[in-house]
Structures are given as C-alpha cells and as structure tokens.
Amino acid sequence: PLFIIMFNVSFIDYFQDVIREGHRQSSLFLHNTQKNLTTAETNVISTFFKDLQNYMVDDKVELQDIVDTFFRDSFPLVLEHLNPAGKTVSNGYKQCLKTNIDSIQPFGKRPAQLVGIFEQTFEPVQNLLSALKFGIEVLNLAQKFNFTTGCKNVLLQMKFCSMCQGLDKVKPCLRFCIDAVSNCLTSEIQLQTEWRSLVDTVFLLMESIGKSELEDFSNSIYKELWTAATYVIIQKADVMTKVRVW
Numbered sequence: 001p002l003f004i005i006m007f008n009v010s011f012i013d014y015f016q017d018v019i020r021e022g023h024r025q026s027s028l029f030l031h032n033t034q035k036n037l038t039t040a041e042t043n044v045i046s047t048f049f050k051d052l053q054n055y056m057v058d059d060k061v062e063l064q065d066i067v068d069t070f071f072r073d074s075f076p077l078v079l080e081h082l083n084p085a086g087k088t089v090s091n092g093y094k095q096c097l098k099t100n101i102d103s104i105q106p107f108g109k110r111p112a113q114l115v116g117i118f119e120q121t122f123e124p125v126q127n128l129l130s131a132l133k134f135g136i137e138v139l140n141l142a143q144k145f146n147f148t149t150g151c152k153n154v155l156l157q158m159k160f161c162s163m164c165q166g167l168d169k170v171k172p173c174l175r176f177c178i179d180a181v182s183n184c185l186t187s188e189i190q191l192q193t194e195w196r197s198l199v200d201t202v203f204l205l206m207e208s209i210g211k212s213e214l215e216d217f218s219n220s221i222y223k224e225l226w227t228a229a230t231y232v233i234i235q236k237a238d239v240m241t242k243v244r245v246w
Contacts, residue, residue, distance in 0.1 A: 022218030
C-alpha cells in the first residue's frame, strides 16, 4: 500500500504546515500588538498550536481539552496586564486562578464557542487522516489475503460440476457452486465491503475539507483568541471582583 501511505504522509505534512503558518501569523500579530511579550505568553501560544498539530494525527486528543488548556494557562497572563501598577501574580495565585477558572469565567462563553468553531473546521481533517490510516490497514489485510481454510479441496471437487467441465447440456448443481464460491471468498467479500465504505468516506471527507476554508481559518485564529482576551478587558471590573474572592 505504498501509494496510500505516501498519500497519507503528504496530507499530514500539508495540514501540519497549515498549522505552523497559523502559529507564525498569530505570533506576528501578538508581537506587533504587545511589544513586550513574556516568555510565558509566547510558550502558551506555542503550546496551543503544538496541541493542534497533535490533534491532527492523534485521535485521542480532544479539541475541548486543547481549548480549555489554552484559556486556563492564558488567564493569569491576561490578568497581569489588568493588574494596577504592573504587579505580578505569584505562582500560587496563578494556580488558584487556573483551578477556579470555571467559576470565574473570565472569557465568558468564548471558549465554548471556539470549541464549536474548531470542531467544524478541524474534525473533517482528523477524520480524513483516520480514514487513510484505516485504508492502509485494509490494504495490508488484502496483501495477506488467502483462501478460506479447506477452500482448495472444495474448489477441486467443483471439477465434477457439469458447468465447470463445459457440459452445457447437463444441468449444473447450482447450490453447490454458489456455496463453494461463497465459502471460499468470504474474506474477500468482506474486504470489498470495507474498501467501498472507505472510498466513499474519503471522498465525502475531502469534499467537506474543501468547503472548510482551513487555511484561511488557521491564519486568522489569532483574531478569535484576541477577541476572547478583549472580552476579559471589557469585563475587567467584574473579573477583578471575582478573582479577589480567591
């Protein structure tokens, strides 16, 4: 299955490049917006996009977890910008903020909305890569295909079939022929069903990806993240009141 393996690798490389470009665009925007970005702020952004790259190739990674992690780690950093006189937030307090972010909800409904947007955009990509991975497994199975145990003997008995001998004037034992072929080719028939299903799925997913405008979205993710950060600034009074409780 060399061709489909190369096909799969090419898709992975392409999607990884799309995410890397999105990371570059986001970093460029933030550096132009915030002249004094800290190492912690840079690392949060880098981790976020790295997690998105992992999501592309690992079906155990959840978008919900990626978004939650990003906003949880971002909250103390955004809060430091709101603090009067540039006071820093202690590590213990940062951890407290992260732990209680669900109660404080500094970003409002934006994280939940982003999860929905990300799912709509990225899940077809992950599903396509999963389908191609399954395709490799199907092709590997096809290469190992052998006739069902005992099939050779059954096929040997079919030489006595009048039709197999070319005696078209003699009525063949139709039931015997059908049973023999069905039993011998059971594995192959199942394989064909799986393959047809795979091909149909891949075409549907590729059509879905074609409509998703993945590249444009990835290159403008920073707009979504900035909107969420801006929400905290707008709700500064309410947020500061809540965090003082903790």
